[in-house]
Amino acid sequence: MRDESERKSSPTSSSEVPRKPSPGEREWEGKTLQATLAASPERASDFTTVSSYPIRRLYTEADLAGWSPERDLGSPGEPPYTRGIHPTMYRSRLWTMRQFAGFGTAQDTNRRFRYLLAQGQTGLSVAFDLPTLMGYDSDHAMSEGEVGKCGVAISSLADMETLFDRIPLGDVTTSMTINSPAAVIWAMYLAVAEKQGADWRKLSGTLQNDILKEYIAQKEYIYPPEPSMRLVTDTIEFGAKHTPKFNSISISGYHIREAGSTAIQELAFTLRDGIEYVEDCLRRGLQIDDFAPRLSFFFNAHNDFFEEIAKYRAARRIWQRVMRERFSAKNPRSWALRFHAQTAGCSLTAQQPYNNVVRTAVQALAAVLGGTQSLHTNSLDEAWALPTESAATIALRTQQILAHESGVTNTADPFGGSYFVEALTNEIERGAWDYIEKIDALGGMVAAIERGYPQREIADAAYRYQVAVDSKEKIIVGTNAYVADEKPIEILQIDESVAQHQAERLRRLRADRSNDEVERRLGALRKSAAGSENLMPYLYEAVKAYATLGEICDALRQVFGVHDEAAIT
């Protein structure tokens, strides 16, 4: 728990101490600056980040009063990890280039995966369609019009087998963006791995499995918070025992940011979600160092270059303190925050879409300079649809250019020691701690969510941003300035034949499998769900009997009930 001694070790925020400029800086202000301002005023009275965070004209050592390079910066690969979690950073190993992909049928996506691997991509990342994300089979009434549209349709182990056909799961790392039904989809993945003869202990990848940010931002929840948290903890516990190299959760700020939060809110809510999961695992009786090394994070890479770099640096510093001081973790692998970054989908414009290549490059550069472990770059056409193959290729090439041509990978934390970046890192850290303390005071994140606190903070920030864009206080090139007439670009279209194909596959599956076996497995699952056992083994047996995703999620709906939120506008 937090105590007085912990608060004292906090880096001094420059905003707390009155700024004391050096004699040299004061002289510059009085002479050079004043003369310039008198002759030509600045473009605006206030300069702010994309999150509306105020930025000063100039940062000097006066902005780092109380900041200690020893304590607050340190060296790469050592606490507080401000400079990155590896001593050599990208000199040893580049980040994993992991492009999120999925559309249509499992067969369509399998083809795209094998294309991306052939193009030099180093990890897979599965996008599932909305029915899958919501735990419905492709032939459910609620799935109408949505099958294969936002990702690949996966209704059973048979679809999962097709998805990874001719892709050896022992050799690739796979990230799966799935939350409410994460445990079910992971059971399918493990079953495919077993069928391929891959050793579970060598499997590497990431399950997103972050339900809290669904209640906060993305809203793809099925069950109420309590049983949902149990499913998350079940997977973390199962993973700690059986898949020591697999990240059983990716605690995600990405969607919080996409919903309109500020950078500080993204950071604070994500890390506070992380604390909530850790506390749930500890209540289950797990030992902190047995599971904390497998917790991973996922952040947005938005437009404001320095704000993003400072955010990633602050994230590492906060998490190591949480781990060491709040949870008394002893293993340095528990202290080091590893993260994936994705460029900001919400920053892409439908207008003049080729400009998105430039936006994405700048955002990706910030993620790299902030020390990311893996990266997804968005495609230029994603304000319109899922990417075409050629747009996805440019997005991957963007990462390869940063990695091999820009030179930014030659040294660790190139911005370390910059007055601006260090001051902004301190300020973002301070802002995040304020939120974390507020949520602690509300009784934790689940309690805060039930009161609508993070949801309201994000909705307010999103509205403020829209007002700033509408009034052109914030300029978006090609949208509210530099507008031009243009022709539509070619986009990927998913037609309804995917839904028909899936419905036919499901009909055959239900005819070919042993329905008695399915019923038995679902019955056992319901029974264990009503108790307190770890559900993973029951889910595993159910998927192996080819019970469908919808059948399994329905069995849990019967026991857990469903969640409905009061809409907050």
Next chain:
Amino acid sequence: MPEKKIRVLIAKPGLDGHDRGAKVIARALRDAGMEVIYTGLRQTPEMIASAAAQEDVDVIGLSILSGAHNTLCTRLMGLLRAKGMTDVTVLIGGIIPEADMAALKKAGVAEIFLPGTTTQAIVDFIRQRVAAAPRGA
């Protein structure tokens, strides 16, 4: 005499939970003096049509980003016709490919607002539309 407030139903049809746009629009229309009812998430066309009838709205604003617009909107427009509610203005905001726009408008959707539209443009459109063709007139 104060003018009658324009009544708007903002709805999120389908499975998608991305409600940033719906919430921003709901607040902007409310700030512009309209009466706004937000349905919340995962509404079927049937639920939206009956909420619109019950709330006696002038305008239905659908927020769709998931690519399911053709199926969902066509069904909603059919339901509104069956209920004799063709005088309700139906608007779509979100991600709609150019290729699909003509068919949606032919089905009776009054306007489609793409990403980048200002909230003021939507407010102005609704005011003009309701003034030009008041419901039940």
